[in-house]
Amino acid sequence: MAVAPDTAADLVYRIFDLQRVVRCVAAASFRGQDTGVALQGVLRFVGEGESRATQLAERLGVSAPVLSRHIADLEEQGYVIRRQDPDDGRAQLVALSPAGADKLRKIEEHRTATLQEYLSDWSQEDAEDTARILTKLSESLKHSARAHALPAHSTAASATASQNLQEH
Amino acid sequence: MAVAPDTAADLVYRIFDLQRVVRCVAAASFRGQDTGVALQGVLRFVGEGESRATQLAERLGVSAPVLSRHIADLEEQGYVIRRQDPDDGRAQLVALSPAGADKLRKIEEHRTATLQEYLSDWSQEDAEDTARILTKLSESLKHSARAHALPAHSTAASATASQNLQEH
DNA sequence: TATTGTTATACTCTATAACTATA
DNA sequence: TATAGTTATAGAGTATAACAATA
Structure with missing residues (x-):
């Protein structure tokens, strides 16, 4: 049932190879852009909806x-x-400005066009299969890493970045 | 045919999601290890065989x-x-020491065991499909990025890191 | 006490530019 | 001239520790 050691070892290599090429x-x-990959x-x-900084950090898997x-x-x-969170004086709510929405749209258009061009010899089905598999792999790694990193009790304050990746 | 824009846009997100979780x-x-991910x-x-530094940089996609x-x-x-390359006074040949071979083996055993554990609910077939798809994606990106980055003539000296990723 | 967010500091990984030595 | 490799310097992205303000 489980994955054979050789296959797992190969998969590790394929994952790191993809990391490098990406x-x-x-x-x-994005060379010479004012807004780096992290931003x-x-x-x-932020474009998915006004959020707290804490939530954003969780979703991005980075520290506060x-x-x-x-x-x-x-x-x-x-x-x-x-802006201040009206329900919690400690928290802020972060939202896109009109310029930010415009920037995000342009970034996504550029990325999408680039990938379309790079995968010009792919079929629609290839791309859909790949998206499905990448999602499955990310979810498995995310859930396992969380389960592994949170063996017993741990507060949000003591959570490390690897534990921050949100469940959904 | 080609990949639909929506699918390409989704795929970009899936790729970046995987980057983050990995x-x-x-x-x-690897927290607290003496040898970071890059090393x-x-x-x-280096473990694949004694190599020149230039070749290694190409394969890793980093600058000299x-x-x-x-x-x-x-x-x-x-x-x-x-050691000096006997055939070229400018070049060096880099090889693993016995300690390096041992270190590499331990790193791979640890990674493999971790991934096996994280994918404990996966079938062997799932893992093989995923390895195949990741390879295909990496190859497509690598080839297209090279083709895109090398429109006309360019020497190795003027190549940037993105152009360095080796064909095979 | 716990949580939200900031600042200070440092580490990892990477790049470009300028250089030496060899081909 | 071109290539192999090094050193110096800088930048992006990240983390931990220490802190202030609020719950």
């Missing part, structure tokens, strides 16, 4: 200080707007 | 100065051995 493609694609990731999740810095950068660039 | 899992798994990658390729630093680190840790 890093290279992303670096080439683009933040924009994506990192997200704080990213939000400050995006605010300085005029892409996000912060 | 980063988190890797960081958690582990170098060890892997980065690889030079990594090799120096690994040599200091006693994991690799350098």
Whole structure:
């Protein structure tokens, strides 16, 4: 039933190979942009709806200080707007500005067009299969890493970045 | 035919999601190790056979100065051995030391066991399908990125990191 | 006490530019 | 001239620790 050791070892290599090539493609694609890959990731999740910084950090799998810095950068660039959470004086709510929504749209259009071009010899079915498999792999890693990292009791304050990746 | 825009856009998200979760899992798994993820990658390729630094940089998709630093680190840790290339006075050949081979084996055993555990509810077939799809995706990105980055003539000296990823 | 968020500091990984030595 | 490799420097992205304010 389980996965054979040789297959697991091979899969580790395939995962790291993809990491490398994606890093290279992303670096080439976004060279000279004002908004780096990390900030683009933040924009994506802010674009899904006004959120607390804590929630964003969880979804992105980064620590709170990192997200704080990213939000400050995006605010300085005029892409996000912060306001006090009316229900909690400690918390803020972060949302896209009109310029941020525009920026996000342009980023996504560019990425999508690039990938379409790179996969020009793929079938629609290939792409759908790949999306499904990547989702499955990410979910398995996410859930297992969480389960593994949280053996007993642990508070949000003591959680490390690897434990922050949100369940859904 | 081609891939639909919506599917391509979704696939971009799935790829970045995987990047994030792999980063988190890797960081958690190798916390406190003396040899970081980048050095582990170098060890892997050195382990495939004695190589020139230039070749290693190509395979890893990093620039020459980065690889030079990594090799120096690994040599200091006693994991690799350098010698002059007898056929080319400018070049060096890098190989694993016995300690490096041992280290590489331990790293791979640990990674494999971790992934096996994380994918404990997967079938052998799931894993094989995933390895196949990841390979296909990496190859498509690699080839397209190279083709895109090398429109006309360009020498190795002017190549950027994204152009360095080796064909095979 | 616990949580939200910030600042300070440091680490990892990477790149470009400038250089030496060899081909 | 071109290539192999190194050193110096800088930048992006991340983490931990220490802190202030609020719940």
